[in-house]
Amino acid sequence: xxxxxxxxxxVGCGFGGLEATKxxxxxxxxxxxxxxxxxxxxxxxxxxxxxAGLSAPAIAAPIRHMRRHxxxxxxxxxxxxxxxxxxxxxxxxxxxxxxxxxxxxxxxATHSYFGNDQWQDHAPGLKTLADAxxxxxxxxxxxxxxxxxxxxxxxxxxxxxxxxxxxxTGVEMAGTLAExxxxxxxxxxxxxxxxxxxxxxIEGSDRVLAAFKPAQSAQARxxxxxxxxxxxxxxxxxxxxxxxxxxxxxxxxxxxxxSRTKVWAAGVxxxxxxxxxxxxxxxxxxxxxxxxxxxxxxxxxxxxGDMAAAQSLEKDGSRKPVPGVSxxxxxxxxxxAKQILxxxxxxxxxxxxxxxxxxxxxxxxxxxxxxxxxxxxxxLSAWLFWLFVHVYFLIGFRNRVRVxxxxxxxxxxxxxxxxxxxxxxxxxxxxxxx
Amino acid sequence: xxxxxxxxxxVGCGFGGLEATKxxxxxxxxxxxxxxxxxxxxxxxxxxxxxAGLSAPAIAAPIRHMRRHxxxxxxxxxxxxxxxxxxxxxxxxxxxxxxxxxxxxxxxATHSYFGNDQWQDHAPGLKTLADAxxxxxxxxxxxxxxxxxxxxxxxxxxxxxxxxxxxxTGVEMAGTLAExxxxxxxxxxxxxxxxxxxxxxIEGSDRVLAAFKPAQSAQARxxxxxxxxxxxxxxxxxxxxxxxxxxxxxxxxxxxxxSRTKVWAAGVxxxxxxxxxxxxxxxxxxxxxxxxxxxxxxxxxxxxGDMAAAQSLEKDGSRKPVPGVSxxxxxxxxxxAKQILxxxxxxxxxxxxxxxxxxxxxxxxxxxxxxxxxxxxxxLSAWLFWLFVHVYFLIGFRNRVRVxxxxxxxxxxxxxxxxxxxxxxxxxxxxxxx
Numbered sequence: 123x124x125x126x127x128x129x130x131x132x133v134g135c136g137f138g139g140l141e142a143t144k145x146x147x148x149x150x151x152x153x154x155x156x157x158x159x160x161x162x163x164x165x166x167x168x169x170x171x172x173x174a175g176l177s178a179p180a181i182a183a184p185i186r187h188m189r190r191h192x193x194x195x196x197x198x199x200x201x202x203x204x205x206x207x208x209x210x211x212x213x214x215x216x217x218x219x220x221x222x223x224x225x226x227x228x229x230x231a232t233h234s235y236f237g238n239d240q241w242q243d244h245a246p247g248l249k250t251l252a253d254a255x256x257x258x259x260x261x262x263x264x265x266x267x268x269x270x271x272x273x274x275x276x277x278x279x280x281x282x283x284x285x286x287x288x289x290x291t292g293v294e295m296a297g298t299l300a301e302x303x304x305x306x307x308x309x310x311x312x313x314x315x316x317x318x319x320x321x322x323x324i325e326g327s328d329r330v331l332a333a334f335k336p337a338q339s340a341q342a343r344x345x346x347x348x349x350x351x352x353x354x355x356x357x358x359x360x361x362x363x364x365x366x367x368x369x370x371x372x373x374x375x376x377x378x379x380x381s382r383t384k385v386w387a388a389g390v391x392x393x394x395x396x397x398x399x400x401x402x403x404x405x406x407x408x409x410x411x412x413x414x415x416x417x418x419x420x421x422x423x424x425x426x427g428d429m430a431a432a433q434s435l436e437k438d439g440s441r442k443p444v445p446g447v448s449x450x451x452x453x454x455x456x457x458x459a460k461q462i463l464x465x466x467x468x469x470x471x472x473x474x475x476x477x478x479x480x481x482x483x484x485x486x487x488x489x490x491x492x493x494x495x496x497x498x499x500x501x502l503s504a505w506l507f508w509l510f511v512h513v514y515f516l517i518g519f520r521n522r523v524r525v526x527x528x529x530x531x532x533x534x535x536x537x538x539x540x541x542x543x544x545x546x547x548x549x550x551x552x553x554x555x556x
Numbered sequence: 557x558x559x560x561x562x563x564x565x566x567v568g569c570g571f572g573g574l575e576a577t578k579x580x581x582x583x584x585x586x587x588x589x590x591x592x593x594x595x596x597x598x599x600x601x602x603x604x605x606x607x608a609g610l611s612a613p614a615i616a617a618p619i620r621h622m623r624r625h626x627x628x629x630x631x632x633x634x635x636x637x638x639x640x641x642x643x644x645x646x647x648x649x650x651x652x653x654x655x656x657x658x659x660x661x662x663x664x665a666t667h668s669y670f671g672n673d674q675w676q677d678h679a680p681g682l683k684t685l686a687d688a689x690x691x692x693x694x695x696x697x698x699x700x701x702x703x704x705x706x707x708x709x710x711x712x713x714x715x716x717x718x719x720x721x722x723x724x725t726g727v728e729m730a731g732t733l734a735e736x737x738x739x740x741x742x743x744x745x746x747x748x749x750x751x752x753x754x755x756x757x758i759e760g761s762d763r764v765l766a767a768f769k770p771a772q773s774a775q776a777r778x779x780x781x782x783x784x785x786x787x788x789x790x791x792x793x794x795x796x797x798x799x800x801x802x803x804x805x806x807x808x809x810x811x812x813x814x815s816r817t818k819v820w821a822a823g824v825x826x827x828x829x830x831x832x833x834x835x836x837x838x839x840x841x842x843x844x845x846x847x848x849x850x851x852x853x854x855x856x857x858x859x860x861g862d863m864a865a866a867q868s869l870e871k872d873g874s875r876k877p878v879p880g881v882s883x884x885x886x887x888x889x890x891x892x893a894k895q896i897l898x899x900x901x902x903x904x905x906x907x908x909x910x911x912x913x914x915x916x917x918x919x920x921x922x923x924x925x926x927x928x929x930x931x932x933x934x935x936l937s938a939w940l941f942w943l944f945v946h947v948y949f950l951i952g953f954r955n956r957v958r959v960x961x962x963x964x965x966x967x968x969x970x971x972x973x974x975x976x977x978x979x980x981x982x983x984x985x986x987x988x989x990x
Contacts, residue, residue, distance in 0.1 A: 270652070542685065
């Protein structure tokens with residue numbers, strides 16, 4: 123590549139970083155894409171890996187393989203530790219530094235425990251494949267553990283599953299867990315009855331899927347309950363330890379629930395890389411960006427996706443926050459890359475406008491809700507629509523065929539083919555339970 | 557189940573334990589099968605998971621799902637820590653104890669570093685899915701690491717791969733690694749040329765695949781070299797650290813080879829559980845068993861598979877050691893279970909005779925050797941035969957279809973679909989390489 127060409131550095135290969143990279147294919151720039159992992163992850167299906175419905179390679183693909191034909195692109199598997207916007211350089215965790223002419227930061231979000239980081243070990247969240255494997259091992263091992271124990275009292279905490287947070291991830295985890303307990307594991311145990319496992323979904327506000335219309339939240343809740351999930355709203359988690367969860371209800375009452383397996387789906391915070399930019403952040407640690415995804419005073423630095431607090435300029439002139447969903451990240455990544463090319467030609471794009479194609483959330487077998495703006499629907503039709511959209515947007519032909527085949531198999535057999543515990547989870551399993 | 561029935565306890569669900577379990581299906585016994593993991597692993601294809609050709613669920617299946625229809629069977633995911641043959645009890649790692657009337661110990665083997673346990677971190681072996689994931693991450697990350705480095709000198713040790721041990725595992729790992737470097741990764745890197753990576757196979761004896769006839773060892777070596785592997789025989793490893801390997805040649809000469817990625821395929825030792833039986837062991841720590849796989853003085857205790865040093869009574873009255881391969885473990889497991897049932901009826905099986913159907917070893921694309929006793933062949937025909945046999949013996953229809961499809965895809969595209977690093981490997985990657 124011609125070292126004279128402007129250098130565009132992209133940090134993170136989620137939906138935002140990947141779209142920006144694609145826009146720059148063939149453009150007169152050198153592109154470097156840096157990610158901590160070697161793969162792009164189709165995060166909307168990550169809960170399927172955590173719940174043993176899909177294997178990891180079905181929803182992930184090596185970045186350099188996906189983009190091998192893009193001749194102006196260099197992919198580096200490395201971690202960016204610091205951004206020096208004055209010197210236009212980033213520092214990697216191994217000490218190397220890279221300069222840039224244009225920078226797109228798309229490092230995503232991580233879990234937030236709202237200052238209670240000690241909860242993390244007891245209630246892992248779900249952002250990466252490593253998280254999904256850890257959750258899969260814990261969920262499956264809990265049933266295994268219960269089967270080894272001598273009496274009802276010692277088994278009970280292993281058959282109580284608590285999902286914290288009633289957003290899309292919490293709803294799909296709870297619904298799928300209930301399906302596993304009631305259908306997938308049927309007839310496979312001798313001492314316990316997996317269908318008697320309890321799945322509890324805890325939500326702090328007054329309804330699940332708060333981003334949807336209230337009627338749809340009610341439908342989602344009804345579908346969850348039909349699948350066997352107990353839904354608790356207006357209920358805050360005030361403590362989590364190895365043996366259970368402490369709840370506080372709206373009237374101030376306290377309750378303790380024994381459970382050995384907790385899933386955190388309650389809070390996200392922007393990547394800590396945001397702080398190294400030294401610009402204003404919102405409460406979730408996201409970088410406040412302008413109508414071109416730029417930070418103040420630096421038209422060469424863009425922040426997109428879950429790391430950014432961005433506004434969409436609507437047709438009526440109003441501004442609406444861009445939601446933290448994959449279409450938002452994709453559109454913002456595309457905008458940033460186009461704006462770089464426009465500026466190289468002395469032009470500018472129009473201010474960013476988010477195209478809202480609607481919202482979808484899956485709940486479980488034959489259960490989902492869809493809000494396409496003008497039309498809302500739920501149940502089987504929404505579930506089929508959800509399946510179609512997710513297979514359609516998945517990475518590459520091969521993964522589409524595979525996921526479609528896996529889902530067809532699972533639908534008819536109630537089986538989940540990836541019920542493999544790669545590394546037995548023992549740390550949360552001390553001898554004192556006996 | 558009727559608690560009055562004799563209790564058969566089986567430890568380990570590899571090939572030996574699984575076959576024994578199947579024989580006891582429907583018999584008037586209670587069977588308990590204990591394994592540390594939740595899955596039966598088709599170990600002959602484990603190297604495919606380590607080299608990103610297959611995902612883990614393709615070669616593993618949940619034990620309790622596989623045997624869900626066996627009503628006299630209870631499956632427990634637990635670790636047996638000690639066997640008390642006088643009291644006829646085993647102790648689990650969580651402190652629980654289980655009694656038995658008949659015991660089949662089939663806990664397999666682990667790596668042996670011949671007293672150099674400090675080599676383990678630098679040169680991991682390949683026995684479990686966790687091992688395979690660790691190796692996969694190291695192999696793929698080595699190319700990634702080289703791509704991030706600024707100059708040839710710092711990259712070289714990351715592009716040297718050393719496989720230690722020229723048995724079946726070492727040969728298939730080396731051959732596949734060479735294929736990855738030369739074909740799979742082609743055109744995907746910008747700073748390095750993966751096809752210039754060196755793959756070195758080190759063997760202490762004078763030929764690879766020593767269990768085969770010398771002419772076949774020579775064919776295997778020629779095929780390895782055609783794939784791009786450098787083979788070094790009569791060469792012992794005398795030191796392994798983070799940065800390389802120290803070799804000693806037959807003439808006593810020493811050599812140091814820089815390499816950041818080493819694979820251990822040189823030695824196995826029986827599971828340490830063997831020692832708790834307090835009976836004679838051979839040099840590899842295997843339990844010396846009689847013609848019914850029993851330990852001395854305890855006709856109710858059987859040891860089968862890689863944990864046992866067993867003899868086969870041949871037709872001519874001679875005795876031959878049973879080889880440590882999956883047909884050996886399967887036949888021994890079957891024999892032990894049949895002998896339990898025979899003794900319950902006051903009879904006995906005939907002494908164990910190993911049925912040798914031949915030996916197969918794969919080397920890489922279109923390369924393998926086969927020895928079916930009366931006929932030997934190698935190359936493409938042996939490779940196709942190897943493919944057929946391994947798909948045939950794989951667990952269940954679903955996995956067969958999947959592996960067949962994956963291999964067909966890989967054959968035509970040269971791609972390996974599971975090139976996913978789940979957890980970036982950083983421990984072997986300190987800052988001092990810069």
